[in-house]
Amino acid sequence: MTTAPHAPTPARRRPGRGAALRLLAAVLVAGVLMSPLYWMVVVAFSPRAELLATDLRLWPRSFTLDNFDRVFSGFPAITWLGNSVAITAVVTVLTVSVSLLAGYAFAQLRFRGRNVVFLLTLSTMMLPVQVIIVSQFRLVTDLGIYGTYWAVILPTAASAFGVFLARQFIIGIPSELLDAARVDGAGSFRIFFQVVLPLCKPLIAALTLLTVLSTWNDFAWPLIALKENSLYTLPIGLLYLQGQFGSDYGATMAFALLSVLPMVVLFLVFQRHFVQGFARSGIR
Amino acid sequence: MTQEARVRAPAESRPASPSSGEGPSPRRSRTRRLHDAVTGYSFLAPNLVLIGVFLFLPLVWALLISFRETNGFGDGDFVGLANYQRLLSDPAFWRSLANTVLFTALVVPLSLLAGLGCAVLMNSVLPARGLFRTLIILPMAISGVATALIGVLVFDQNTGIANKLLGAIGISQVPWQSGGTAAFISVVLVTLWWRIGFNMIIYLAGLQGISPELYESARLDGAGPWQRFRFITVPMVGPSTFFLLVMNVIYSFQVFDIIFVMTNGGPGRATSVLVTYAYERGFSTREQGYAAAIGMVLLLVTLAFTALQWRYSRTRDLVE
Numbered sequence: 001m002t003t004a005p006h007a008p009t010p011a012r013r014r015p016g017r018g019a020a021l022r023l024l025a026a027v028l029v030a031g032v033l034m035s036p037l038y039w040m041v042v043v044a045f046s047p048r049a050e051l052l053a054t055d056l057r058l059w060p061r062s063f064t065l066d067n068f069d070r071v072f073s074g075f076p077a078i079t080w081l082g083n084s085v086a087i088t089a090v091v092t093v094l095t096v097s098v099s100l101l102a103g104y105a106f107a108q109l110r111f112r113g114r115n116v117v118f119l120l121t122l123s124t125m126m127l128p129v130q131v132i133i134v135s136q137f138r139l140v141t142d143l144g145i146y147g148t149y150w151a152v153i154l155p156t157a158a159s160a161f162g163v164f165l166a167r168q169f170i171i172g173i174p175s176e177l178l179d180a181a182r183v184d185g186a187g188s189f190r191i192f193f194q195v196v197l198p199l200c201k202p203l204i205a206a207l208t209l210l211t212v213l214s215t216w217n218d219f220a221w222p223l224i225a226l227k228e229n230s231l232y233t234l235p236i237g238l239l240y241l242q243g244q245f246g247s248d249y250g251a252t253m254a255f256a257l258l259s260v261l262p263m264v265v266l267f268l269v270f271q272r273h274f275v276q277g278f279a280r281s282g283i284r
Numbered sequence: 285m286t287q288e289a290r291v292r293a294p295a296e297s298r299p300a301s302p303s304s305g306e307g308p309s310p311r312r313s314r315t316r317r318l319h320d321a322v323t324g325y326s327f328l329a330p331n332l333v334l335i336g337v338f339l340f341l342p343l344v345w346a347l348l349i350s351f352r353e354t355n356g357f358g359d360g361d362f363v364g365l366a367n368y369q370r371l372l373s374d375p376a377f378w379r380s381l382a383n384t385v386l387f388t389a390l391v392v393p394l395s396l397l398a399g400l401g402c403a404v405l406m407n408s409v410l411p412a413r414g415l416f417r418t419l420i421i422l423p424m425a426i427s428g429v430a431t432a433l434i435g436v437l438v439f440d441q442n443t444g445i446a447n448k449l450l451g452a453i454g455i456s457q458v459p460w461q462s463g464g465t466a467a468f469i470s471v472v473l474v475t476l477w478w479r480i481g482f483n484m485i486i487y488l489a490g491l492q493g494i495s496p497e498l499y500e501s502a503r504l505d506g507a508g509p510w511q512r513f514r515f516i517t518v519p520m521v522g523p524s525t526f527f528l529l530v531m532n533v534i535y536s537f538q539v540f541d542i543i544f545v546m547t548n549g550g551p552g553r554a555t556s557v558l559v560t561y562a563y564e565r566g567f568s569t570r571e572q573g574y575a576a577a578i579g580m581v582l583l584l585v586t587l588a589f590t591a592l593q594w595r596y597s598r599t600r601d602l603v604e
Binding site: 017018019022025026029030032033034037038039040043051052055056094095097098099101104106108109111112114117120121124126127128129130131132133134135136138154155157158160163187188189191193213216217219220222234235236238239244247249252253256259260263264266267268271273274275278279 | 306317320321323324325327328330331332334335337339340341343345346349374392402405406408409410411413415416418419420421422424425426427428429430433434435436437438442443445448451452477480481485486488489492500534537538540541544545559562563566567572575576579582583586587590603
């Protein structure tokens with residue numbers, strides 16, 4: 001992803017003007033895209049009076065931590081954080097394991113019905129989750145897990161995306177490697193654990209990060225599956241908080257900032273893996 | 285595990301044809317095929333259980349519920365196609381469908397264009413290119429709820445920064461919350477902010493696959509920057525465009541987080557889309573049968589679009 005630039009030559013002929021224009025465009029685009037995040041941070045650290053002022057203020061004139069105090073004193077923010085961590089961790093372990101196992105079977109094993117089952121699995125990627133949200137709700141109620149972590153975890157882990165990604169990756173492992181192991185007498189399970197898994201590190205990294213991100217930020221299904229305040233994840237808690245504060249945005253933005261910070265850090269640190277993961281999801 | 289080793293044994297004596305299912309004697313090949321199936325489906329089992337129980341079962345169930353009139357938790361009564369008939373004469377449904385189509389028709393081309401523009405820029409010679417790229421894709425890390433709440437903050441028609449900025453350049457107060465059109469524009473803008481990064485990444489990967497010699501020879505033939513973009517870049521990123529078209533249309537048809545949090549379909553029904561309407565029916569007024577019917581329409585539209593895409597795209601083999 002971060003390969004050397006294919007130097008387009010207009011820059012070589014008119015180095016000054018072209019480069020300056022491109023830089024200007026890039027600054028504009030990045031500035032416009034960053035401004036909402038900047039504003040979230042400003043409002044989170046500003047007293048309420050700042051926001052109500054009618055004149056245009058693009059930077060904070062006073063600094064306060066009141067908004068954070070209001071969040072932590074009135075709401076179980078730490079509990080919500082813990083819920084998000086727990087649910088994200090379990091969903092990620094489940095999704096990555098299930099996807100690797102299935103991806104290996106679809107990519108490297110031959111058995112009757114494989115292609116039909118793969119197409120069926122793949123077809124669920126086209127299924128709008130909202131189509132089945134009513135019956136999923138009744139299903140988790142009937143299973144007796146409504147209102148527990150599992151009501152969120154199990155339906156969230158039922159996703160074909162990871163399986164697809166894993167299959168596309170594992171299909172690229174040279175079959176000579178696997179055949180060699182088979183000649184040495186290894187069964188499919190040993191080949192999976194001893195040959196395939198060690199080669200799958202980039203896949204596991206991308207899959208883990210993508211699953212962590214999407215689960216952490218997931219909204220529609222947790223909104224329905226979690227009834228008790230004490231089980232909320234961060235996005236649901238954030239919406240609840242906004243319901244309490246209304247147009248008093250300071251506390252809401254303070255909590256919004258805290259809730260997105262872990263993913264922003266993760267994203268910045270592992271950017272290369274994210275980008276490769278997204279790119280790989282589109283182009284085999 | 286032990287049984288596996290036993291069945292496996294004959295294969296070890298014939299290492300020449302390791303995994304092909306075509307053994308010489310029919311009996312051996314039948315055992316072999318059975319063994320292969322057992323192995324294959326053991327690897328698939330967790331995936332099949334999850335997808336079967338939590339996706340296929342609810343799908344069939346949703347279809348069944350859509351033929352029933354329910355409220356609350358009971359099974360309700362079988363009413364045949366009554367829910368679907370009711371859809372036909374429900375102005376709120378038609379408004380939501382029209383809004384969904386309009387939303388898609390705006391978001392998809394705009395986000396593709398913006399994504400391609402950013403990708404071309406980020407693929408060129410640029411100081412601090414890595415930093416700029418990071419900033420453009422950063423919104424992808426922000427949750428839909430936080431994104432929507434930032435949208436609420438920015439587009440608050442009384443205290444929001446959007447109106448203050450517009451006021452500074454002489455544009456009077458835009459009714460982002462009370463005006464239907466303005467509210468619709470605000471959810472489109474927020475969605476674009478959220479989606480451009482993904483489109484740029486996919487386009488960037490596509491651009492990096494284009495050979496620089498193509499541009500070089502076009503330049504020797506006297507093609508200007510626009511012509512090179514139009515006749516080399518655009519056709520060469522065709523497969524990326526196709527993939528993004530499918531992904532973005534599906535996303536737009538299913539948009540929920542941003543609209544639910546920002547406007548909840550309002551003011552009136554100005555920003556109501558199929559999914560927020562189905563949610564309202566299913567969980568606010570608790571007409572689950574009716575909500576399921578709306579879901580089925582959403583599914584049909586998605587399937588029809590996907591089928592059209594595959595049928596009419598010459599590049600479909602690139603996204604198999």
